[in-house]
Amino acid sequence: MTRIESRPILAVGLAVAILVYVGCSRTNPSRPSGTGSKDVVATSSDSATPPANAKLFADWKGLQGAVAITGEMDGYLDPCGCTAGQLGGLGRRYDLFEKMQNQKISFAKIDLGSLTKYPAGERGGLEQAKVKFETALKALESMKYDALALSAEDLKLGIDHTLSVYLNHKDQLKVVSANAAFAPALASAFEGTIRESVVTQAGPYKVGITAVIDPAAYDKLKDPQRDTLVLKPPEEVLPALLSKLEATTDIQVLMVQGPPELAKKLGEAYPGFEIVVSKSEYADPMHDNSPSQIVTVGQKGKYVGVVGLFEPIKEKTPETRFHLHSLTAARLRNAEPMRALIDEEMQGQLKTLGIVENYVRHSNVEAPAGAAYVGAEGCKSCHPNTFARWAGTGHARAFEVLIHNPKDAKRVREFDAECISCHTTGFTYNTGWVSSEKTPYLKGNQCENCHGPASKHVAEPDNLKFREAMHRPPELADKGGMCIKCHDEDNSPKGFDFAVRYGQVAHKGMDDYQDSRVHKGMTPEQARAAK
Amino acid sequence: MMRWIIFSVVVVVFAGIATVASTYFASSSPIELVPTAQEKPSGPPGEVTVDGELLHQFGVMSQQSDGKFEWTVTNKGIGDIILEKGESTCSCTIANFGDGHLSPGKTTKVTLNWNTKGNDGKYSQRATVLVKNDPTKQKLDFQVSGTVVPPLLTMPREPMVQFLEIANDQPHSREMVIFSIDRPEVKLTGATSSNPALVDVAIILLPEKEIKILQEHIGQVQKVDIKKAAKVVVTVKPGAPLGAFEEEVIVTTDHPQKPRYSLQVGGKVTGPITVTPERVRLLDVASKQGDSQTLTVWVRDRKTTKFTVEKKPKDFDVQITAVAGQAETNARKYQLTVKVPPGTPPGTVADEIILKTDHPQASEVKIPVAVFIRAS
Incomplete structure (x- = not known):
């Protein structure tokens, strides 16, 4: 019977254990742990960040x-x-x-x-x-x-x-x-x-x-x-x-x-x-x-x-x-x-200076004289299906992401006019967005950013002139640059295909207007309160 | 027994050295800000070649159009090549090239797509393909470039009519020429101002002589044949209220791709005295150290004006002095120095400075003050 010597086995076992430990604990600093070799090369869409001690210009000898x-x-x-x-x-x-x-x-x-x-x-x-x-x-x-x-x-x-x-x-x-x-x-x-x-x-x-x-x-x-x-x-x-x-x-x-x-x-x-x-x-x-x-x-x-x-x-x-x-x-x-x-x-300065609140505003050239912004809630009672469609889009949540940014909680842009211009309604126009306190009904990218201020239409729903002023055929939205003024090179960098994206928000014929109440004029306040 | 122990110690020492060495060399490898394939080739090497130049000129393109170009990539080596997508500029996309595996003698297509969107002017876009197992190339930078021409062009090119500072005692006009290259006979069919009481707008057809000059000017960049052009004349009427103004002019056209053109009109109507910057703004003053800001006060049409500080924030030191040595012109500059002395109590100061003057058209000047003083 062959006698098994236990000490060499223990010695080799110890060496293997140390090797396994050393091998496992080694972390490649040039790649995040757990990634395979294909992840070595970072691309612009990667979120991994290299370690702070990685060397720059390593190939620049001397x-x-x-x-x-x-x-x-x-x-x-x-x-x-x-x-x-x-x-x-x-x-x-x-x-x-x-x-x-x-x-x-x-x-x-x-x-x-x-x-x-x-x-x-x-x-x-x-x-x-x-x-x-x-x-x-x-x-x-x-x-x-x-x-x-x-x-x-x-x-x-x-x-x-x-x-x-x-x-x-x-x-x-x-x-x-x-x-x-x-x-x-x-x-x-x-x-x-x-x-x-x-x-x-x-x-x-x-x-x-x-x-x-x-x-x-x-x-x-x-x-x-x-x-x-x-x-x-x-x-x-x-x-x-x-x-x-x-x-x-x-x-x-x-x-x-x-x-x-x-x-x-x-x-x-x-x-x-x-x-x-x-x-x-x-x-x-x-x-x-x-x-x-x-x-x-x-x-x-x-x-x-x-x-x-x-x-x-x-x-x-x-x-x-x-x-x-x-x-x-x-x-x-x-x-x-x-x-x-x-x-x-900087955001604090913008707030202190009231850049958004004090923005110099002007009339909307294409709206009937004196028309004011009403807010999407004011459209809802007569256009409920259209409202529901809009409410399910990113346009409706546009303001929310400015103050609760899902990607970066510290990035709040409520007082930044550059961001506000596309994330609220009617900004830069008289009666348009001013602040959360003064115009809470204009949060997000609502109906009137495309259709123009609605108060005249709300007051006289059957006035064809006012109705026509709010009509926006797709070709005007497209060629008139209504979408790409926000969905531009910087803010829709991977492309904005009008034909595709318009289909996601189009709402023609979603409501009927048989109910006599929809033909009754209201003030903006009444319209927003109407059920 | 001793031999086993020596053997195991040697193994451990070697393993340790190897680990330390590999860690060291890995940490000294570059952060490749332009990424390159970093894996060492294994097996026989491949050799990647591309038909033609890596840079393709799209030439002149219109807005909202797609550009697409295809390169043929061949492996002329004796080993396999792996291609992987690398970095690309913001708006450029590169189409898939199979699984990226390229055997010796095989070819694949690399397609680069770019949509011009609302761009205007020259562009260059790039997409990188990373190459593995070619000892001579780690990456291929595919590039496209060209010029995007919008349906309507303007001179000047800035997308707004800017008046900066104007006095309200007379009308002020700015002109913007509008024309089209892809539709040389474009007509401007109308123009509407958002505030006709303040801003007037008119369309004037450019005479042939001026069209020729325009054509020569544009022709330095590209060959064009402009038949019609018009200038939009925007006038701010006299008597406009003091302060900043922002208005909009909508120009309608018969260009099918641009039926309406929005022009922002902005500026500031000032009286005879202007202050720049318009306000005192010091938003990070250490109480212990204090701080100061200097503003320039410009008096139009008057050789000498007497200023006195009528009101200022408590504890602040405010001085106004004429800039020395100015020629005897009808305009004169003064410097207003606002000091927050060391030891001023912490807090927010939202106040104003009021200067009284002996100017007949401006008896006082108000300068807003926004200062935040921190304790440390």
Whole structure:
């Protein structure tokens, strides 16, 4: 009989147990636990977030410093639009910078400007655009930006307004323009508000940063305060400035606030600028990571361009490599400081200032004179089946999701005119949405957003003129842009097919009007109370 | 026995080293912000090729239309290739390409769809396909670009008529030219203002000479043959009440894709004195440190105006001074400095500053104040 030696078995058993333990406890930090190999590659729709200690630029061997470039945020403090899967947002930008800092990457941060685009035409109106602009400046300050280029778009808030805001931020944020200066009479009052250039450090390198604004773009501003600034052609100021920067810095950066052709022209004329930041022709720039003097970072703040600085091959100028980073939820978090700034501080300001309540309203051109908004409850008693159909749609819950966001409870937008414009009824019109207290019957996207204010029709249901004024044939809804003004590129990014979506809300012939009571006129109050 | 113990210790040590090493190398792999397939190839390598350029130009497209382009992808290598969907820009979709498995010598189609929706102008869209088991390529960036032309175009391009600040002692007009490229003879059939008492609107056909200029201007970008164009003239009448205004003008047209065109009209009617920013807004002041804000006061049509601070929030310091060195013009700027001194008690200040002036048309100027002072 063979004698079984127990100690070697125990030893091997112990080793196996340790192996099993070690093997099981090892967590691959590059992927969420429990995922298979197919999940390794994140896509824009992924919700998994990489660990904070994952290394950036691992393939950039010998990286010594970097310049992070942003610009053309165009008013998008949050990821573009209100639906999932969108790129951009200050929160993710902050997170990216924080990750770079945590990995001891020394980098400069510059912004091309155009924090806003058409402020007067923004969905939330000019006053809200001003609050958003100041919030954006605060965000850049908190991210410790080294330079912000002066832009014609940002001056569209009103030249004096924007410059006065810059004046009040001049100690925290450096606004740069080499070819724009205050008129001599104002120079001392606004001293230090606009700088010719800025010098900062990125790793071992001194980075000289300047910017120019296209004088033609400035001239197009129809602003009576245009004489506040005096502009020179970029070609008049750049040669001397470039020489000065070349003598004192290792790498020179030029931001061009003008058409891309101007950036190209200036880049060719002044090759001493190793990096020329140009405005983008496209919201999503071509994904070319090859080294180039001209750098674009797209529009709507969706991307951050990073120029890596490496050991110089010859002379003192560092070698460069470029990478365009998409700001996606898959890889970046909405950093808390930015969330607090936008969700709490800015929303608090919008509430305090009463941006929604005090919005300057006007008449609805297509409605009968004097017609007022009644609310869907006022339609219900005569159109019960139509009402029931609407009540089952997302349109009816549109306001609810603004204050109880199912995806993010902290994201409350009750006082944000941009959001209110599509989530309530009659906003921007006289007698339309004002607030939950004053117009509770206009919550959500109701009947009158398409059909117009109904009080005249409610008062005289058989008046054919009033009835006709509320008629909305599908072709008008489609070609008149009634749906896509909210279901636009940003807010229905994966497409809005009118033929499909109209079918989901169409309600022709759902009610009959045999009951004599439906032909009796009512006041809006009576209509809302009627059963 | 000792040999068994040594063997088990060696196994454990090796396992530990391997685990630590693999953890280290995994943690130093990049966060690929542009994702790439990260798996190491196994077996013989594949070689992915695409017929033609990865960038396809759709050219000029109208709004609400679909663009679709198909590429043929071939595996010219000796091993299998796996294709997976990667990231795509907001509004671009890429059609499925089977299970993504591509044997040597086989081809598959990659289709990229894009709907122009309500876009206007140049666009570029991208969809990435991740490639596994090709040592030379980790991804393919399929791109489309082109220009979307809306049914009606305007000059200037901004989608609103903006007056910024205007005085109410005379009428002020802005013009917007409207024309169509896909329907060169488009007619503007009418225009209605939301407030005819304040905003007047008229349609004027553009004379041939001006159409030519317009055509030359647009022709720099694309070839066009504009037959008709009209300008919408929006006038804010004199006597408008002070303050901001927002109105709407609806223009009707005979363009089947755009029967109505809504123009937002906005601005601010001001008196002879303007303050920018319009209000004092300091919403995060530390009581201990205090804070300040400077506003610019602009007086139109007057060399010198005397200001006195009639009312201000308690504890605040308010000074107004003329900007020195201004030329003897008929417009003059002043700086109003509002200081919240250190030690001002915490709380919310919703008040106003009233400046008395000797200006004959504006005896006082009111500036709203919104300040929040926190304790720490």
